[in-house]
Amino acid sequence: MVLLAGRFAALVALLSLSGAALSAPAVHVAADPCVKVAGKQFAFPADALACLKSFPFNETLRQNVLTVVDRVFNFYTFEDFYLHSPPPFQDSTTNIRAQLQRINSTKYKTDYDFNHDLFEFTNQLNDGHTRWLPSCYETYQNLLPAPVVTLEQNGVESVFVAPDLLEFIPLVGSGYTDLLASIGFDWQRLAGARVLAIEGQDPYAYADFIAATQSGNYLDHGVRVNSVFSSYRISGNDFSQRFGDIAGPAFPDLQSLTMTLQLVNSTKPETVKVPFISSFAGVAFTNGADYWANNCAANDETNGVDNKSGSQFGRLAASDAPPQKTRKLAKANVVDLQAVSVGLPSQFEPTVPTLSGSEGVIKSYVLPDNKTGVMFVGSFEPDDFNGFQTDVQSAFKEFEQAGVSQLIVDLTNNGGGFVCLGQFLHAFLTGSKSLGNFQNPGFQSTLRANPLAQKIVASDIALGLNASFSFYTPDNYDFLNDTQMPLTDNFVNPPTTRTINGQQFAESQRFGDTCELGFVVDIPEEPFFPPDKIAIVGNANCASTCAMFSTLMNERHNTTIANFGGKPGSTFQFKGMAGNQVLEWFDIDSEIKTANLKDDPLAPPDLLVNADFRHNWRIAYSFLDETTPIEYKSEPARIRFPYTADTYNNPQNLWTFAASKLFS
Numbered sequence: 001m002v003l004l005a006g007r008f009a010a011l012v013a014l015l016s017l018s019g020a021a022l023s024a025p026a027v028h029v030a031a032d033p034c035v036k037v038a039g040k041q042f043a044f045p046a047d048a049l050a051c052l053k054s055f056p057f058n059e060t061l062r063q064n065v066l067t068v069v070d071r072v073f074n075f076y077t078f079e080d081f082y083l084h085s086p087p088p089f090q091d092s093t094t095n096i097r098a099q100l101q102r103i104n105s106t107k108y109k110t111d112y113d114f115n116h117d118l119f120e121f122t123n124q125l126n127d128g129h130t131r132w133l134p135s136c137y138e139t140y141q142n143l144l145p146a147p148v149v150t151l152e153q154n155g156v157e158s159v160f161v162a163p164d165l166l167e168f169i170p171l172v173g174s175g176y177t178d179l180l181a182s183i184g185f186d187w188q189r190l191a192g193a194r195v196l197a198i199e200g201q202d203p204y205a206y207a208d209f210i211a212a213t214q215s216g217n218y219l220d221h222g223v224r225v226n227s228v229f230s231s232y233r234i235s236g237n238d239f240s241q242r243f244g245d246i247a248g249p250a251f252p253d254l255q256s257l258t259m260t261l262q263l264v265n266s267t268k269p270e271t272v273k274v275p276f277i278s279s280f281a282g283v284a285f286t287n288g289a290d291y292w293a294n295n296c297a298a299n300d301e302t303n304g305v306d307n308k309s310g311s312q313f314g315r316l317a318a319s320d321a322p323p324q325k326t327r328k329l330a331k332a333n334v335v336d337l338q339a340v341s342v343g344l345p346s347q348f349e350p351t352v353p354t355l356s357g358s359e360g361v362i363k364s365y366v367l368p369d370n371k372t373g374v375m376f377v378g379s380f381e382p383d384d385f386n387g388f389q390t391d392v393q394s395a396f397k398e399f400e401q402a403g404v405s406q407l408i409v410d411l412t413n414n415g416g417g418f419v420c421l422g423q424f425l426h427a428f429l430t431g432s433k434s435l436g437n438f439q440n441p442g443f444q445s446t447l448r449a450n451p452l453a454q455k456i457v458a459s460d461i462a463l464g465l466n467a468s469f470s471f472y473t474p475d476n477y478d479f480l481n482d483t484q485m486p487l488t489d490n491f492v493n494p495p496t497t498r499t500i501n502g503q504q505f506a507e508s509q510r511f512g513d514t515c516e517l518g519f520v521v522d523i524p525e526e527p528f529f530p531p532d533k534i535a536i537v538g539n540a541n542c543a544s545t546c547a548m549f550s551t552l553m554n555e556r557h558n559t560t561i562a563n564f565g566g567k568p569g570s571t572f573q574f575k576g577m578a579g580n581q582v583l584e585w586f587d588i589d590s591e592i593k594t595a596n597l598k599d600d601p602l603a604p605p606d607l608l609v610n611a612d613f614r615h616n617w618r619i620a621y622s623f624l625d626e627t628t629p630i631e632y633k634s635e636p637a638r639i640r641f642p643y644t645a646d647t648y649n650n651p652q653n654l655w656t657f658a659a660s661k662l663f664s
């Protein structure tokens with residue numbers, strides 16, 4: 001709104017300067033590009049981009065945003081590691097403060113250009129917990145009607161246009177296919193075509209390029225390579241097929257992709273310019289002013305709240321919010337900007353019946369061999385925290401009744417979620433007896449003891465706050481001997497210091513999570529399945545809580561973990577992003593306000609725009625090496641299988657194949 005007033009002011013100035021003679025071209029110049037795409041679910045990228053770029057750069061907003069980002073980075077656990085990212089993660093090396101200075105002194109034409117640059121810099125930290133996410137510009141996702149996959153055929157791995165294109169693309173919606181038809185683009189003929197080149201490059205080189213520059217979220221390059229391809233997942237409690245980052249980039253920057261293809265049943269390669277279409281996922285608008293007001297201006301949910309004040313009751317009505325007076329629930333998840341959720345064509349969903357407890361993010365089955373149980377854990381962020389636990393319990397009752405003797409856990413595209421649900425599943429699979437000699441779940445945690453964090457803990461203790469109000473209060477955590485910290489134990493003062501890449505790094509004492517306080521089902525004493533009868537499969541896009549869960553299974557139980565996909569001949573990590581706990585901008589701002597410290601000179605101001613600057617707030621240390629964060633502990637999967645035309649989009653086929661290979 002305010003910006004539009006600015007644009008009108010400029011127009012008025014132009015009109016009065018140039019006089020009546022210029023009125024016709026001036027009206028043309030003034031045309032609001034957002035009007036052209038208003039009310040449309042699908043648009044051509046050039047039109048969507050014109051709307052996004054219609055808001056001029058504003059120095060006030062840059063200073064506001066960069067001040068918030070700069071001060072929140074003080075809480076970021078991995079800042080000092082980035083100065084020299086340890087191998088094999090060296091491609092993420094970044095001098096964070098130098099980048100902020102660069103962005104502070106770059107000349108931008110539009111607000112979009114500034115936000116895009118800040119987005120790209122944080123995106124290329126490859127830490128899905130630490131990102132600038134401007135709601136204003138996450139409104140359009142580009143979709144290419146030719147998502148690509150890497151498949152083995154006759155012993156050779158190559159890139160193909162998804163063979164299920166004819167079943168998949170119509171699920172995007174008729175608005176999408178109509179727009180493609182309106183420009184006469186015949187996408188149907190591309191189904192299953194062999195991809196010989198993308199933008200003039202070998203398709204695997206192009207996959208590397210997108211993984212290096214756009215995929216983000218995961219520290220390991222090999223994991224990001226899998227993000228670029230289309231894959232199955234659970235989204236919104238249902239099977240879904242992800243476009244992949246080549247075919248589904250977050251911004252409407254590209255108009256098309258030029259691909260050299262060998263169509264099915266053809267021997268001659270041909271070069272096709274495949275158009276992108278942008279899909280709108282923001283708040284509806286009718287013009288530019290409206291667009292700004294609805295998508296870009298800060299709203300009631302942008303900035304944090306003082307959780308002592310009761311002003312939070314509105315938000316607590318949300319279905320996933322913990323009931324008042326219970327503990328707040330720590331989260332570790334990534335944001336997948338492939339927000340457009342398209343179903344997996346139903347003919348590729350499992351044909352064996354689901355077991356009970358499969359309504360949410362977990363889908364459980366018994367394979368036709370009657371001896372393999374499958375639990376597809378699509379996320380650790382269910383609608384219902386307790387329901388996740390009872391779903392696991394229900395499925396295991398049925399596994400027992402069916403007499404299955406081995407278990408496949410599928411973690412494909414599991415973006416994480418509640419920290420304690422990862423610890424719950426680990427405990428449930430391995431049994432309380434084996435947990436007896438664990439300290440905490442098997443890894444230690446810390447947070448960064450910067451001066452403002454120290455003030456927050458001191459203030460929370462002085463105010464007598466507890467874990468219903470803040471993540472900083474000591475009762476959120478256990479000492480390493482598994483007893484809960486008393487409310488008065490200041491675990492960040494004195495801090496523990498060490499030198500990381502030449503910087504003095506200060507962190508809290510080591511502690512564990514108090515997850516056991518949130519378990520609502522009994523952990524079996526003995527495990528249902530012996531450790532060698534549990535195998536994990538996935539595409540390594542296993543983030544945050546998923547990464548901590550799979551790391552526990554690997555480090556504590558030597559569980560067999562098989563990666564599917566990747567480039568021919570590659571080995572890569574079985575997980576990415578094991579930060580431990582993420583705080584959204586809303587969360588850290590609430591912590592500061594609840595501790596009565598919003599007026600402190602170190603405190604970031606409220607954001608003027610609607611956006612999130614999330615950051616990794618806690619470290620989880622490797623059990624095998626308690627000086628190294630799990631994040632930086634290289635743990636490649638021992639086994640890799642390429643996808644085939646039978647498995648890339650067909651979970652049951654993949655599980656059947658895995659069961660035949662992974663159990664003796």
Ligand SMILES: *[C@@H]1O[C@H](CO)[C@@H](O)[C@H](O)[C@H]1NC(C)=O
Nearest residue numbers: 002003006058059060061608
């Ligand atoms: C820049 O943004 C600020 C804060 O929203 C606003 O007050 C100011 O008018 C804007 N400046 C221009 C030139 O639009």
Ligand SMILES: *[C@@H]1O[C@H](CO)[C@@H](O)[C@H](O)[C@H]1NC(C)=O
Nearest residue numbers: 062063065066067070104105
């Ligand atoms: C950006 O640079 C200007 C000029 O040096 C400085 O005054 C301002 O504080 C900087 N902003 C931030 C957020 O660091």
Ligand SMILES: *[C@@H]1O[C@H](CO)[C@@H](O)[C@H](O)[C@H]1NC(C)=O
Nearest residue numbers: 188189191192263264265266
């Ligand atoms: C390719 O050829 C096979 C065998 O002739 C045929 O069954 C199939 O329908 C053809 N596919 C396409 C896409 O033309």
Ligand SMILES: *[C@@H]1O[C@H](CO)[C@@H](O)[C@H](O)[C@H]1NC(C)=O
Nearest residue numbers: 307312315316469470590591
């Ligand atoms: C404050 O309350 C909001 C809900 O109103 C909740 O989402 C948030 O986690 C709480 N934050 C803290 C720090 O207690």
Ligand SMILES: *[C@@H]1O[C@H](CO)[C@@H](O)[C@H](O)[C@H]1NC(C)=O
Nearest residue numbers: 325326327465466467468475
């Ligand atoms: C925090 O204290 C309030 C009383 O001020 C109490 O009702 C609540 O149960 C406590 N929460 C926890 C997690 O101990």
Ligand SMILES: *[C@@H]1O[C@H](CO)[C@@H](O)[C@H](O)[C@H]1NC(C)=O
Nearest residue numbers: 366367368369370371372402
């Ligand atoms: C699995 O169990 C079902 C139902 O009891 C039975 O019909 C089927 O033949 C069994 N399959 C195998 C491979 O034993």
Ligand SMILES: *[C@@H]1O[C@H](CO)[C@@H](O)[C@H](O)[C@H]1NC(C)=O
Nearest residue numbers: 478479480481482483484485
């Ligand atoms: C656990 O450790 C804490 C901190 O060192 C100590 O105060 C407490 O007494 C210990 N509790 C038990 C049961 O050992």
Ligand SMILES: *[C@@H]1O[C@H](CO)[C@@H](O)[C@H](O)[C@H]1NC(C)=O
Nearest residue numbers: 554555557558559560561638
């Ligand atoms: C883990 O299992 C593999 C076989 O899958 C074996 O080679 C390896 O020695 C085991 N490691 C440990 C620490 O037991």
